[in-house]
Structures are given as C-alpha cells and as structure tokens.
C-alpha cells in the first residue's frame with residue numbers, strides 16, 4: 400500500500416516538474432483562487448510601502464523617466480505583478496535582486512518584513528483590499544512600538560539618510576534623531592496635518608486619526624526614544 404502511495408506521489412511530482420519546465424508563460428493564479436491573505440490588506444499594508452519607496456518625485460510618480468507609475472492599485476498591478484507568482488512579478492524581483500538594477504535605486508533596500516508582505520500579497524492573488532480594518536491602538540505610542548514601524552512604512556522611502564536630500568526635502572526620518580528634530584520643532588505635526596506645510600505622506604492618503612493620535616501623544620510626551 401505504502402509503495403503504491405509513494406509511486407503515485409513520485410509520478411505526480413515528476414509530472415509537475417515536466418509540465419513546469421515546458422511552460423513558457425508564467426503561472427497566473429486563476430481569478431477564482433485570488434482570495435487574498437486575510438491578514439494583509441492592500442491599502443493598509445502594501446500601498447504605503449509603494450508610495451514611500453517607489454512613487455517618489457522623479458521616480459515612479461509619473462514625473463520621472465520611467466513609465467512605471469506605482470502610486471495606486473491599478474497602476475501597480477497593471478504591469479509587473481503576476482497574481483500568484485511573485486518570482487515572475489517584475490516589480491517584486493526588481494526589489495529582491497542585486498546590482499545596479501536593484502530597486503529602490505539610490506535608497507536602502509526594503510526590509511525583509513516589507514518584502515515578505517509584498518511577496519505574500521502577490522502569492523495570495525494580489526487582491527485590492529480596501530476599507531481595511533484598523534490594527535492601530537491609541538494607547539500604544541512608544542517610538543519603538545508605534546512610531547518607528549509606522550514611519551518605516553509610510554515615510555522612510557523618501558526620508559531616508561541616503562536619499563532625503565533629493566527625495567525628502569532633506570528631512571531624515573529613518574533615525575530617531577531625525578524624527579526627534581521635526582517632532583520638537585513642530586514640523587512633524589504640521590506636515591501630517593497639512594496646515595501651513597506640505598501634506599505628508601506626500602502622494603499618499605493622510606494617516607488615519609488613530610495614527611495621528613499616536614504621533615501627537617508621542618510628541619506631547621517629549622518625543623522619547625522609548
């Protein structure tokens with residue numbers, strides 16, 4: 400009995416290998432199977448990473464030379480994403496490769512956590528999750544627990560130490576010292592609420608009320624490195 404099972408498994412595996420090897424078109428997940436990963440919601444988890452790291456001025460916001468505009472679901476998925484198949488998705492592989500084509504150009508690579516999220520999102524069908532439930536908690540407003548993870552996803556692509564001069568007005572928000580400076584001189588809340596400042600995150604949706612409350616509470620408590 401066990402022999403029969405093993406032979407059957409071996410046959411299925413080799414058939415799969417032969418079939419994959421013959422394929423010329425990348426495997427695309429059928430629409431009916433694009434059910435998504437329930438823990439990942441496009442607007443909440445994926446879009447901010449693209450806005451901050453790719454849709455920067457002169458890069459993929461439509462103003463640069465590239466015809467890849469990566470600022471909305473339709474634009475991101477239209478080209479370079481193959482639902483179900485991260486390895487065939489040019490946008491994903493461009494961020495995981497090496498050499499001068501590694502994206503984002505002239506900026507730090509995405510973190511393993513960010514790449515993992517994008518990979519899982521593509522793998523489970525690259526669905527357009529909107530009206531995402533909030534995972535935000537206004538009682539959590541430490542730098543390490545709330546502010547840094549938020550700014551890493553929403554701001555650091557433009558405001559990182561290596562490219563901020565050209566992509567973030569010179570404001571560095573991927574270090575505690577950089578964030579503390581704008582927190583204490585009023586520019587941080589100003590930028591996030593827009594009054595008298597350029598509205599941040601530039602090119603993206605405003606932060607949610609809960610996220611804004613976290614930032615305000617952290618600033619009011621002295622912008623500590625906690």
Ligand code: HEC
Nearest residue numbers: 451455553554557566567568586587590596597599600601
């Ligand atoms: C797509 C790129 C981009 C993203 C994303 C982005 N910024 Fe900016 N930010 C800029 C640029 C460019 C400037 C300079 C704008 C100016 O001088 O008008 C700027 C300026 C600022 C300023 C100074 C405000 C002023 O008017 O002087 C603050 C504070 C700021 N950003 C905070 C943030 C925060 C916090 C986030 C994330 C929640 C964020 N930014 C996301 C590009 C970006």
